[in-house]
Amino acid sequence: MRRDVFQAIADPTRREILGMIAHKSLNINAVSENFDVSRAAIYKHMKILAECGLLEIKQQGRERFCEGRLEKLNEVSDWVEQYRQFWEARFDSLDNYLKELQSKKKKHGKKK
Template sequence: MRRDVFQAIADPTRREIINLIAYKALNINSVSDHFEVSRAAIYKHIKILTECGLLEVKQKGRERYCEARLEKLDEVTTWVEQYRKTWNDRLDNLEEYLNNLQNK
């Protein structure tokens, strides 16, 4: 299985899970309470997030708490940002072009 961050955040449910636990660790049942699908389905999403390092699970008695490990999202930022200069330049060119049109 491919288990990279890009694939992990491709699924909307997983993005919601990340959002849920971003500010407060929750145990697995609490996470799944927020969704319509079964606990087993959510469990699988959590497993995927764990496997790609976006989430860490910590045992606490019979519960297991999910903590976000969002540093891994840096990989995404890095990939996206490498193109920012290019697309900003293009937007600048468009702006310039429109300004020229207007000044005629």
């Protein structure tokens, strides 16, 4: 399954993890201690975040740290912009079509 940024942010735990590592890289264990769920569950979320390109896990000596790669989140804003353009264009087209339909109706009305 392809991983993308939308999938990454769909889960509240993952968003919380992102919030924690947004400004500083943190030891993996330190991150998982902040949650009530099991460490394994947090690792799984980190793995998904890593696969989505939003987090990188780095070995430093005996410790493992996770670092945020938040520039990836720009993809979400890019998408928002594209979605807007897409619908503005559809609405233009709808507007034209409605005008066309209604002018036809009027013409038919006048014929009688």
